[in-house]
Amino acid sequence: MAEKPVALELKNISKSFGSVAANHQVSLKVREGEILSILGENGSGKTTLMNMISGIYYPDEGQIFVKGEEVSIRSPKDAYDLKIGMIHQHFKLVDVFSAAENVVLGLNEKGRYDLAKVTEEVRRISAKYDFEIDPAKKVYEMSVSEKQTLEIIKVLYRGAEILILDEPTAVLTPQETQKLFAILRNMRSDGKAIIIITHKLNEVLSLADRVTVLRKGEYVGTIDTAGANETVLAEMMVGKKVVLNIARSEPTDAADRLDVEGLTCMNREGMEVLSDISFTARAGEILGIAGIAGSGQRELLEAIAGLQTVSGGRIVYHDPKTGKDEDLCRKNPMQIRELGVRLSFVPEDRLGMGLVGNMDIVDNMMLRSYRKGHSMFLKRRDPRTLAQRIIEQLEVATPSASTPVRRLSGGNVQKVLVGREIAASPTVIMAAYPARGLDINSSYTIYNLLNQQKESGVAVIFVGEDLDVLIELCDRILVINSGHVTGIVDARHVTKEEIGLLMTKTEERAANE
Numbered sequence: 001m002a003e004k005p006v007a008l009e010l011k012n013i014s015k016s017f018g019s020v021a022a023n024h025q026v027s028l029k030v031r032e033g034e035i036l037s038i039l040g041e042n043g044s045g046k047t048t049l050m051n052m053i054s055g056i057y058y059p060d061e062g063q064i065f066v067k068g069e070e071v072s073i074r075s076p077k078d079a080y081d082l083k084i085g086m087i088h089q090h091f092k093l094v095d096v097f098s099a100a101e102n103v104v105l106g107l108n109e110k111g112r113y114d115l116a117k118v119t120e121e122v123r124r125i126s127a128k129y130d131f132e133i134d135p136a137k138k139v140y141e142m143s144v145s146e147k148q149t150l151e152i153i154k155v156l157y158r159g160a161e162i163l164i165l166d167e168p169t170a171v172l173t174p175q176e177t178q179k180l181f182a183i184l185r186n187m188r189s190d191g192k193a194i195i196i197i198t199h200k201l202n203e204v205l206s207l208a209d210r211v212t213v214l215r216k217g218e219y220v221g222t223i224d225t226a227g228a229n230e231t232v233l234a235e236m237m238v239g240k241k242v243v244l245n246i247a248r249s250e251p252t253d254a255a256d257r258l259d260v261e262g263l264t265c266m267n268r269e270g271m272e273v274l275s276d277i278s279f280t281a282r283a284g285e286i287l288g289i290a291g292i293a294g295s296g297q298r299e300l301l302e303a304i305a306g307l308q309t310v311s312g313g314r315i316v317y318h319d320p321k322t323g324k325d326e327d328l329c330r331k332n333p334m335q336i337r338e339l340g341v342r343l344s345f346v347p348e349d350r351l352g353m354g355l356v357g358n359m360d361i362v363d364n365m366m367l368r369s370y371r372k373g374h375s376m377f378l379k380r381r382d383p384r385t386l387a388q389r390i391i392e393q394l395e396v397a398t399p400s401a402s403t404p405v406r407r408l409s410g411g412n413v414q415k416v417l418v419g420r421e422i423a424a425s426p427t428v429i430m431a432a433y434p435a436r437g438l439d440i441n442s443s444y445t446i447y448n449l450l451n452q453q454k455e456s457g458v459a460v461i462f463v464g465e466d467l468d469v470l471i472e473l474c475d476r477i478l479v480i481n482s483g484h485v486t487g488i489v490d491a492r493h494v495t496k497e498e499i500g501l502l503m504t505k506t507e508e509r510a511a512n513e
Helices: 046-053 076-081 099-104 115-129 144-157 174-189 201-207 230-238 297-304 333-338 350-354 361-367 376-380 383-393 410-423 440-455 467-473 496-503 507-512
Strands: 006-017 020-031 034-040 061-066 069-071 084-087 162-166 193-197 210-215 218-224 256-266 272-282 285-290 310-318 325-327 344-346 428-432 459-463 476-481 484-490
Touching: 006 046, 006 193, 020 034, 020 046, 020 061, 020 193, 020 210, 034 046, 034 174, 034 201, 034 230, 046 084, 046 162, 046 193, 076 084, 084 144, 099 115, 099 144, 115 144, 115 174, 144 162, 144 174, 174 193, 174 201, 174 496, 201 230, 210 230, 218 230, 230 440, 256 297, 256 459, 272 285, 272 297, 272 310, 272 459, 272 484, 285 440, 285 467, 285 496, 297 310, 297 428, 297 459, 361 383, 361 410, 383 410, 410 428, 410 440, 428 440, 440 459, 440 467, 467 496, 476 496, 484 496
Parallel strands: 020 218, 034 193, 034 210, 084 162, 162 193, 285 459, 285 476, 344 428, 428 459
Antiparallel strands: 006 020, 006 061, 061 069, 210 218, 256 272, 256 310, 310 325, 476 484
């Protein structure tokens, strides 16, 4: 059988930022009618490479060929002209515009846009690839899945034949992921060349035809998925044997540590973001929280940490030191911490809330505990030693502990943040997406650190987006949708599909069942 024509080829591509080489002599090919997955650890240069293909960066060395012709891509417009489109992890849509308006936004057309024609073309593309989208629907009314669909339609409308998707399933339910995969397979059948960046090895194996692996900015190899498995791919990524299993232990002495009863919260606009939330978090247990992005997970953790105003209900902390019950709703964040609760919070916005970008790793270690002239870290251990331990244990790629955090890659920032939170010795630790953006090896390091916390008697509340991990890591899983609890399930006896249904269940359906 003849090989399909090569749609895109990179030869010896290199890109450096100062003294840091993001890519060095990388070569790869993607063919028409093929899905190629790009795998690599954090800092391996995947996103930099894709940004050069899509015109955001320009390579220092090397050549790019589109359909056999050497090209120069100096801007996103150049990429579009070459029929290359990138769907970024963070969507670039205007909320108050409709789907059709977003599709033509930025296109250089003479005169007024004919929205009727645009709408007709959006419907044609949707029918061809089995998209489900209403061209007249406003973006602010759309689900995450619909927004992603719109981003794909945008690049197809512009005539893209080569599509790049960066972590496309990060915030999708299992059902939405399967729907996306069906669409991508339809596009492959239509001859599109598709490049997908994902950290989920099971998705790579089920969707991609071939996998190209990068390590520390360099090309390692390309293999057919038909002859690969998760262990082989992980070993190619990290260059050594990797154990891909979470050693979940049975909870012992699972005493109630935190009781949330009828919790209700409003946002600044007066809209209810949490409604009548009730659950118990126990010492020596990992309680997972699952939900579509924006369902209230963040507000729930902020309410427990004292960062969100509570309009109804109680949050009762059972202090293991004094035996007393404390209502956290009556306390500010500092008082909650001074109780010895140490509700550690790993936020979704790592540099916005979690760390100070201009400070180095050592100073960020001290932030959590240094106040009023004294510090737990300064009394018990030198913060520099702590920083060095976290750098070594989590393999943080940094020139030194004195490097400003803003100069680290996103994944390495996340490692510093998670390491600092766990090092604070809490009795309850709340971790929101602690492995978001981390490669497979680092992710499993974090999961096993959380498991160690559980085994030492800490109550762990884990908010995650990978349902496979939630099921493998947690003891129980609380599912939340639009600020309501739609179910609490035993992680040892539940399927991804059952959780996915709970994630999309309405309050009315939950009440009727």
